[in-house]
Amino acid sequence: MSKKLSQQIAFWIFRILGVFVVGILLWILGFIIYNGIGVISFEFIFDAPRDGMLKGGIFPAIVGTFCLIVGSMIVAFPLGVMSAIYTNEYVRDGKISKFIRMMTNNLGSIPSIIFGLFGMALFVNTMSWGDSILAGSFTLGLLALPLVIRTTEEALRTVPDSLRVGSYALGASKLQTIRYVTLPAAFPNIVTGLILSVGRVSGETAPILFTVAAYFLPKLPSSVFDQVMALPYHLYVISTSGTNLEAARPMAYGTALVLITLVLIINFSASLIRKHFSKKLGGH
Amino acid sequence: MNIVETKDVNFYYGDFHALKGVSLDVVKNSVTAFIGPSGCGKSTFLRLLNRMNDLIPDMKLTGKCLINGKDIYDKRVDVDELRKKVGMVFQKPNPFPKTIFENIAYGLRVNGIKDKEFIRNRVEESLKGAALWEEVKDKLSRSAYDLSGGQQQRLCIARALAVKPDILLMDEPASALDPISTSKIEELIFTLKAEYTIVIVTHNMQQAARVSDSTGFFMLGELIEFSETRKMFLNPSKEQTQNYITGRFG
Amino acid sequence: MDKAMRHFEKELIALKGEINGMWQLVLSQLQKCKQAYVTNNIELAREVIIREKSVNSFELDIDKGCENFIALFTPVAMDLRLIISMIKISTTLERIADFADGIARHVVDDDNVASETMKEDLKIEAMFDIVISMLSDSFVALETENSKLSGTILQKDDDVDTIYEEGKRYLADYILKDPEKGECILNTFLTLRKIERIGDHCCNIVEEIVFYIDAKVLKHSKGRRSEQKIENNEPEEPK
Numbered sequence: 001m002s003k004k005l006s007q008q009i010a011f012w013i014f015r016i017l018g019v020f021v022v023g024i025l026l027w028i029l030g031f032i033i034y035n036g037i038g039v040i041s042f043e044f045i046f047d048a049p050r051d052g053m054l055k056g057g058i059f060p061a062i063v064g065t066f067c068l069i070v071g072s073m074i075v076a077f078p079l080g081v082m083s084a085i086y087t088n089e090y091v092r093d094g095k096i097s098k099f100i101r102m103m104t105n106n107l108g109s110i111p112s113i114i115f116g117l118f119g120m121a122l123f124v125n126t127m128s129w130g131d132s133i134l135a136g137s138f139t140l141g142l143l144a145l146p147l148v149i150r151t152t153e154e155a156l157r158t159v160p161d162s163l164r165v166g167s168y169a170l171g172a173s174k175l176q177t178i179r180y181v182t183l184p185a186a187f188p189n190i191v192t193g194l195i196l197s198v199g200r201v202s203g204e205t206a207p208i209l210f211t212v213a214a215y216f217l218p219k220l221p222s223s224v225f226d227q228v229m230a231l232p233y234h235l236y237v238i239s240t241s242g243t244n245l246e247a248a249r250p251m252a253y254g255t256a257l258v259l260i261t262l263v264l265i266i267n268f269s270a271s272l273i274r275k276h277f278s279k280k281l282g283g284h
Numbered sequence: 285m286n287i288v289e290t291k292d293v294n295f296y297y298g299d300f301h302a303l304k305g306v307s308l309d310v311v312k313n314s315v316t317a318f319i320g321p322s323g324c325g326k327s328t329f330l331r332l333l334n335r336m337n338d339l340i341p342d343m344k345l346t347g348k349c350l351i352n353g354k355d356i357y358d359k360r361v362d363v364d365e366l367r368k369k370v371g372m373v374f375q376k377p378n379p380f381p382k383t384i385f386e387n388i389a390y391g392l393r394v395n396g397i398k399d400k401e402f403i404r405n406r407v408e409e410s411l412k413g414a415a416l417w418e419e420v421k422d423k424l425s426r427s428a429y430d431l432s433g434g435q436q437q438r439l440c441i442a443r444a445l446a447v448k449p450d451i452l453l454m455d456e457p458a459s460a461l462d463p464i465s466t467s468k469i470e471e472l473i474f475t476l477k478a479e480y481t482i483v484i485v486t487h488n489m490q491q492a493a494r495v496s497d498s499t500g501f502f503m504l505g506e507l508i509e510f511s512e513t514r515k516m517f518l519n520p521s522k523e524q525t526q527n528y529i530t531g532r533f534g
Numbered sequence: 535m536d537k538a539m540r541h542f543e544k545e546l547i548a549l550k551g552e553i554n555g556m557w558q559l560v561l562s563q564l565q566k567c568k569q570a571y572v573t574n575n576i577e578l579a580r581e582v583i584i585r586e587k588s589v590n591s592f593e594l595d596i597d598k599g600c601e602n603f604i605a606l607f608t609p610v611a612m613d614l615r616l617i618i619s620m621i622k623i624s625t626t627l628e629r630i631a632d633f634a635d636g637i638a639r640h641v642v643d644d645d646n647v648a649s650e651t652m653k654e655d656l657k658i659e660a661m662f663d664i665v666i667s668m669l670s671d672s673f674v675a676l677e678t679e680n681s682k683l684s685g686t687i688l689q690k691d692d693d694v695d696t697i698y699e700e701g702k703r704y705l706a707d708y709i710l711k712d713p714e715k716g717e718c719i720l721n722t723f724l725t726l727r728k729i730e731r732i733g734d735h736c737c738n739i740v741e742e743i744v745f746y747i748d749a750k751v752l753k754h755s756k757g758r759r760s761e762q763k764i765e766n767n768e769p770e771e772p773k
Contacts, residue, residue, distance in 0.1 A: 093341070162378035166440070169334065170391035170447055171368030180394065185381045467540070474541045493606040494542065517605035 029260070036257030039250045045258070048218035049251075056218075058255050063220055064133075064228030065262070068212065069202050071137025071224070072144055076201075077194060079141075080148030087149075088156040089178055101153075108146030113206040115143045120210035132225040136212025144201045151193025155186040188277035195270035199263045205232040231259045287312040287451060287481050288333060293347035295328055297340060302328045304505040305347070310451075310498075315473060315482045317496035317513065319489055320528070324502040326485045330453050333483065334370035335363050352450065368395060371444035375456040377436035379428035379443070384420050387428045387439055391447040406446055413479075414442035415472050434465025441472065445480075452476065454484040458491065470495050489529055493517050501525045542607045546616070549599045553620055556592035557673050560627045560634070563589065564669065564732070567634040568662035570641050571725065572653060582638035589631040596624040615749060619742035623676075626735050626742075630669070633728040633735075640725055646718035648725075652708075656701045656722070661729050664690050664697075668736035672743060681747040684740045694733035701726045 047057035083100065091097040119139030129135045159182050167177040183190075205213075213233035221228045235255045238248045288310035295303035303325045310316045318326035331337045332349060335356060349356055356366055368391075379387050388407040397403060407424070411417040416438040420431070428439055437457060444452060454473070458466040473482055473495045486492050492499050493513060500510040501524075509516065509525045520526045563582055570578035600621045603609065609617055641647065653659070668690050675683040702723070709719050741752045 160378070162374060162376060163380060165336065165339070166374065166378040166380065166443075167390070167394075168339070169336065169367055169372040169374075170394065170443065171364045171366075172391075172394040173364055176394045180390065181380055471540055490608050493608070514602045514606065518601055 032253060032256050032260060035250070036253035036255075039254035040257065044254055049216065050218075058229075058231070058234060058251075058258065060218055060220060061229040061231045061234040061255070062258065062262075064213075064230045065202055065232075065259075067133050067221060067228055068136050068140055068208065068230055069198055071133055072140035072201050073194070073198060075138050075141025076144040076148045076197070080145050081152050081190065084149045084152035084156060085178060085183075088153050089174070089182065104146045104149050107142075108150070111206075112143055112204055113209075115139055116207040116210050118142075119207060124211055129225065131210075131212055131214075131227045133212055133221060133228055134224045136208045136228075136230075137224075139207045139211045140201050140204060143204060143207050144197045147197040147200060148194060151197060152186075152190050155189030155193055156182060158189055159185045188274045191277070192270045192274045195266055195273065199266040199270075202266065203232055203259060203263055205230075205236055208233055231255060231262070235259065285312045286310065287352060288483070289348075289350040289353075290332075291348040291350075293329075293332065293345065293349055295325075295332065295337070296344040298342040302505050303332075306502075306507045307347075308500060308507060308510045310481060310483060312481050313477060313479070314497040315477050315484065315495050316498045316500065317492035318483070318485045318500045318502060319487075319492045320502035320508075322487075325505040326500070326502040327455055329502070329507075330455055330483060330485045333451065333453055334367050334372055336372065338363060368447050369449055370451045370453060371447065371449035372453040372455065373437070373440050373444055373457045376460045377433055377440050379431070379436050379439050382428060383425045384428050384431070384439065385424040388443050388446045391443060395447060410442040410446040411439075413445045413476070414438045415468065415475075416442055432465070434461050434468060437461060437465065437469060438472065441469075441476075445476075449480065451481045451483065454482065456485055456487060459487055466491070489517075501528060503528070542609075545603060545607065546609075546613065549596070549603060549617075549620060552592065552596050552599060553623060554673075554677075556589065556596065556624060556627050557669075559585070559589055559592065560631045561666065561669055561673070563631050563634045564662070564666050567637050568659065568666065571637055572659050572662070574641060574647060576642055579638040579641035583635055583642065586631055586635040589628060593624050593628040596620060600624075612746075615746045619746040622742045623739050626738050630732050630735050633732050637725050637728055640721055644721050646715070646721055648718060648722040652722065655704060656726065657697050658701075658726070658729070661694055661697045661701075661726075664694050665729055665732045665736060668694075668733060669739075672736055672739050675740065676743050676746075679747050681744045684744050684752075687740045688737055691733045691737050694730055698726060698730040 041057075044057040045062065046059050048060055049058065050056035083104075087097040087100045091100075116139065119135060119142070123129050123135035123138050124131060127135075163181050163185060164177055167181045168174075172180070208230055212227060213230050214227040215237055217227060217229050235252055238255065239245070239252045286309040288308075290309075291307050293303055293306045294301065306325075306329060318329065320326045328337065332345070333351065333356075337343050337345075345357060351366075351370065354361070380390060382390070385407055388410050389403050392403050392406060408417060408421075411420060416435060419435060420426075420439075423430070428436060431439060437460075441452075441457075457473075458469045461469065470491065473484065476482060477497075484492070484496065496513045498511065499513045499516040501508045501516070501520075501522075503524055509520060509522045511521065515521075516525065517529060520529065526532075563585060566578050566582050569575060570582060600617050603617055607613075648656070648658075668687050671683055671687050671690075675681065675687070705719050705723050705726075709716060738753075744750055744752050
């Protein structure tokens with residue numbers, strides 16, 4: 001077979017596979033939009049569920065998911081960013097950083113349901129926070145931690161060493177270098193990574209199952225010790241455990257559509273933010 | 285007056301003996317160039333002078349290395365202070381992803397200077413010192429990445445000048461630049477000599493010949509010859525030097 | 535490039551300055567030598583001899599400057615030609631000064647100098663004047679980088695040669711008439727010969743200047759002088 005021909009064939013295989021992947025994505029998206037768009041209304045978004053969750057809306061679940069996103073961000077960001085700075089800037093090639101990196105990777109591969117159990121054991125029972133936003137946020141935060149550490153490390157690694165060395169050469173200390181050179185240079189990528197990990201966490205069901213999520217709670221939370229409804233769990237509930245599953249089906253598609261939209265908005269905003277900053281910094 | 289004095293300096297990276305008993309003195313307000321094949325230790329020696337080699341794990345140093353008469357490897361020496369006195373310009377221009385102004389002001393800010401007027405004056409002074417002011421005075425708030433490679437390198441020189449060092453180390457400062465930018469940098473080195481002591485490492489022998497007063501030739505970690513540049517290029521005293529500078533090397 | 539002069543141009547100008555200084559010194563040596571010879575002024579002749587040393591040190595300085603310039607700045611094209619011609623010019627100037635020194639020594643040491651009438655018959659003063667003008671004209675040629683002047687300078691050398699040939703015949707006749715004066719005539723002939731050689735050396739300098747300015751090699755080319763003359767005799771374009 002000639003070189004040209006085999007190249008042509010390979011290209012076509014890759015092209016077909018690529019189109020196939022995009023096709024699946026579009027299909028899922030289309031399927032959910034097609035089935036869910038019908039129930040989307042002002043009432044659906046801004047009202048509480050009624051009549052065995054067959055009527056009304058999903059407002060408490062949206063609010064709940066939002067609370068959990070903010071809560072898990074507060075838990076995961078400082079912890080994750082600082083530990084990434086430590087491993088990447090302070091103990092870069094040492095044994096400690098290798099160990100931390102290995103543990104982080106392991107943490108990342110633990111199934112999310114185990115995080116849920118762990119959260120229930122530690123936060124709900126031992127700390128006796130009960131089923132609460134606090135317990136749920138910590139559990140989700142822990143789940144997001146490996147992702148946050150990984151993306152922050154990646155972002156720090158994209159900052160060329162020449163910048164750090166340039167800063168030291170001017171008499172800047174290590175901390176000053178991190179604070180004024182490395183972090184600002186890595187900032188767009190760090191933020192992007194953080195937002196993506198939020199998007200990832202916001203769709204999780206298992207960790208909130210035992211720690212925060214309420215089956216049915218039309219009331220909005222008033223403190224961090226309250227339970228809340230959450231979109232993914234709500235979706236799970238109305239598709240598996242209702243009196244009339246068939247009747248709840250449109251509500252389920254509607255909820256799925258809202259959840260997907262939320263995640264897409266988050267991802268999209270991540271790329272917007274990156275673009276904004278790279279333009280401002282003159283871009284690398 | 286000798287601003288740098290080294291006596292029998294040996295340097296090791298792990299097991300690798302990178303510098304072998306190097307002793308040399310650098311005269312104040314002169315340009316000293318180091319030449320030699322890749323891996324000969326000339327850059328290592330340069331980085332010794334502002335303790336940049338400290339960043340390398342497993343390094344070991346013996347011998348004396350004095351700047352202004354003080355041992356810079358003394359335990360009481362504050363490395364950050366040393367680096368303020370011994371500025372450095374690198375092979376590839378490495379401006380920070382900040383504005384032109386902030387790039388120059390950085391060295392002042394990390395050293396605790398807050399007076400805005402003072403900073404502004406020093407930025408202007410440094411840019412003028414690096415022959416860049418006329419080209420950038422109207423775009424100080426633009427990103428440093430908008431500048432050309434040659435301009436970026438002069439920005440890095442200005443950045444180093446802003447903290448008023450005594451010595452300016454240059455590690456192949458023109459090797460990533462086009463000929464015109466290179467000759468601008470060389471001219472700049474020549475004018476900077478009036479106020480600073482410059483030590484430059486270069487791959488380009490002609491460059492060493494053009495800009496320097498004294499030249500050191502390194503090979504395999506040894507300082508083979510260190511003499512006045514004119515003498516080095518007209519009548520080197522060692523055969524190895526002769527072979528290297530005439531291209532009969534290897 | 536920059537408005538500011540580049541470092542290496544400054545060095546080049548300094549070297550040119552050295553050459554200019556040497557040139558002026560050699561010119562004044564020639565003038566004094568002529569004066570000393572024509573008027574038999576022993577004091578002036580001594581001065582010429584003493585100052586010969588500074589001509590030599592000029593030559594050494596220029597050689598060293600040129601060596602350094604080549605070693606440090608690796609000049610090319612025009613700069614390279616300038617440096618090469620400077621090295622040669624300085625050597626030639628030194629030779630010219632040597633001849634001046636020789637004539638001065640003759641004035642100081644020898645009792646048997648030519649008589650006033652003999653000097654006049656030989657047109658020695660005129661010969662001196664021509665070679666001096668050749669040297670000063672070639673200086674102007676270098677200063678103004680004008681190779682056109684070379685033609686007239688080379689032409690003057692023919693005049694010097696004519697005077698020399700006539701003088702040689704005159705002295706040959708003289709020695710037949712008055713063999714007693716043999717030593718005096720021999721000395722006078724040597725002086726005549728030296729002046730003639732100065733003229734030749736001026737031509738060498740001009741050739742170097744032409745090499746520098748036009749990158750043309752006139753040396754040893756047949757009919758170089760006539761060629762150069764023809765070039766020069768072309769009517770100048772109206773300005």
